[in-house]
Amino acid sequence: MSEIRMETVSGRWILLATVLGSGIAGIDATVVNVALPTIGADLGTDFAALQWMVTGYTLTLASFILLGGSLGDRFGRRRIFIVGVIWFAVASLLCGLAPNAGLLIAARALQGIGGALLTPGSLAIIQASFAGEDRARAIGAWSGLGGVATAIGPFLGGWLVESVSWRWIFLINVPIAAAVVRIASRHVPETRDTDATGRLDVAGAILGALALAGMTYALIEAPTQGIGSPTVLASGVLGLAAAVTFLVVEWRSEHPMLPLRIFANRQFSAANAVTFLIYAVFGGIFFLLVVHLQVVAGFSPVASGTAMLPITALMLVLSPRAGALSSRIGPRIPMAVGPLLCAVALVLMLRIGPEASYLLDVLPPVIVLGLSLLVAPLTSTALSSVPEHQAGLASGVNNAVARAAGLIAIAVLPAAAGLTGDAYGNPLQFEAGFGTACVIGAVALVFGGLLAAITIRNPAVADSGHPAHCAVDGPPAAPGAIQQAHRQAGGR
Template identity: 35%
Template sequence: MSEAMSSAPPQGSFLATGRGRVTLALLCAVTFLDVMDGAIVNVALPTIRSHLGFSVQNLQWVVSGYLITYGGFLLLGGRAADLLGRRRLLIAGTALFAVSSLACGLADNQGLLVGGRLAQGFGAAMMSPAALSILTTTFQDSDRHKALGVWAGISGMASAAGLLFGGVLTEDFGWRWVFFVNLPMSALVLFGALRILEADHGRSVPGGFDAFGAVLATAGMLLLIFTLVQAPNDGWGSGRTIGGLAVSAALMVAFLVNEQRRAHPLVPLSIFRIKGLAAADATQVIAWAGFYSMFFFVTLYMQNVLGYSQLQSGLSYVPVSVGIGFGSTMATKMFIRTGTRPIIVTGALLAAGGIFWLSRIPVDGTYLGNLLAPLVIMGAGLGLLYAGVQTAANAGVPQDQAGLAAALITASFQLGSALGLAVFSGIAASRTNHLLAAHTPPKEALTAGFQQALLVSALCLLVAGAIALRASNTRGESATSEPQQNPQLSYDPA
């Protein structure tokens, strides 16, 4: 690998070479696998519940278990990739992901399935930041813009693809195959990582590894996401929810104090002064609160109101993938001319318009009349926004902090998803229950709840666009090999 790269002329395009394209395909396969696994299980949940005897309340852990450990361990995984070696973390995470996927597919009781999902999330938390940081340090200049655009497009399409594959596999082969499908993909990633990626050994850290900071950050993130996931069941005003949020906040404050005092912290706080990174992470949190909940409510609407089968629901998202691909492709071509700010704002407005249109869904709706056009518009907006955010979050990041930057933007995705689902499902349930108490027919009550939640989701995208308006307008400057001494602030009034 090193010989192939060093033999290329300095001004040449590595992405134009066969090895460069294969490297990008391998890294995109990692994000596809991780993101898809968060969605593929959703349409199989009714079948899993009947086969393993889950209660309605406990069934959520089949989805939430993956989300909690994935989001909770991302900061640790990203920094470990910088310190221990990115390829090494990618291989270890993929191996754990594959083994836990096999355990999930073979599970004959609830505990084994949920335990396997927790382990899957931990594996993904190692894989994702390692792969993204390999991408941002391997490709440079225009290659980097194109690679990030492709990465963003694949990541965005993975959720829709997960719903499609989940429906097909569950209906034709059984629910266990939503986990078994990960095995051949994981094997390809492991083979490619060993044969294609250059070995790296991380870097030594004077003063040792910040173990205390790692414990504080991981505990704080785990507790925060766990509390958000449980909030709709426990109630937002309950002692468990308030206590969980308070303890999580205390842990994160203690983490920040620890990082300020450490000579060699787990998360150097100076990283947030890098141009565009903080605003990109904030935009990601707010935007994905709207996007993730939108997929959730539209899927429920199709199945519980329109009576779609699992397969029909999955196939309904195929045009969304086309929209996402179009948006991310356009973003890739526009970065150098316009910078990231117009791309992110345009994507947010398009997505907000599409989701607002979806908030008008009627009880007697049809796919062609009420879902197809707004889903495609939303998908195009998602592709633009996600590609812009990924580029803004990784531009100008020193190579020795690339894994951390990748972990931060991915953690923003996970935190936004958990936050949106927790808050908006409560909004939908409150509206539906109020109407049911007034003897409104169930389908009408459900639809009204979905409408209200989707309207708030659209407002989230408008807020994300407003944040992006104040963000710096980076054009995806390449990462430098050394940490910046005087990084620019994250806001640019121009």
């Protein structure tokens, strides 16, 4: 294992490669939302196709991210990271050149596979390359700079949509990826887990992908094709059958991608149940809000993208403090109160209508969301509730749960709110549907707060002083939480 210091030239090159690599994946996860109305109008698609442009990416990312971490451990983290970056770049090129919605959705799914390969590797490279005393600092810099990149994404995407073309939100990834590959090839040392044994759980990864794909297709297409449609029924049955088979395979496998026994830990299971509810609401509402600002409130793509900047800024500033507060008083109160604050924010969003004022109608709920107390405690509780040697697995599972929650929410919430067909072109219909979605989200957040109050306990966390190996990153909306999580897992 390398012992590189942060202050060295080598350390800076490693940090630059990992931040840029994970940054293009993080930016692409958010920037597409800003362009959805423009893409829909240009390609002549319905709302279900717009949903697939987001869920196609999240589906493959959530399905293969644990496998991506395992591949890096086995075959070399730098190697799999570079493969992921190249894969992501080629898929981005296909997205930018896609002549219709179907090919764009397929290319987005390919992007997700690339993201699943490069995202775990970026953090694992830092964990394995830097000297022990510098790892927490490197992870903090990685998470902070990654958060800045994610914050810039919607603004950059809005500017590209308005000034050039929506296609450039994908094409711009290609030169960035080329720079990452060159830097990583020359300056990032190769590392791998010499203790990794047994076969890769490819069957588990494929079954997990089939389960998510089948159920997602059924949920998205049921409102337009009808719940009795043979295609919808077949995909739903396939998804459920794959999910059951996945659980059986994971239970019986000697080297499962998802060891189900980890859920015997009640604190870990409770933290992930709350994570699922919280990130489901965040994923669904953020997907709809950026479209709502353009379709109903009349915001430009740039204005709708930058409207979310205060959330990222406040998360970056306050997540470490929320983590410190959770360390002092325990995670139970922050995780119970945080969802209630977010529920208040969704109620405030009901005021966002035609010709809404950003300062009076949009900024207040955005600030309340940004002041959330729950993101850092969610991640740190998941990691600190398991033994140190399972911290990497715990982080990967928590990350996959968060992404799967967003995937399912984007499939379910619009239909539950009546947003189907050409709703994104009808301001009155979209306004009514968005209001219904906010109410549903607020109720789910209240339930999440109650669940946390009932199930989360305040254990005494002992700091072992040894860094935890973490093959994958934390939940996507937790830039500041990763540093705190690793500190609580022993990564000082």
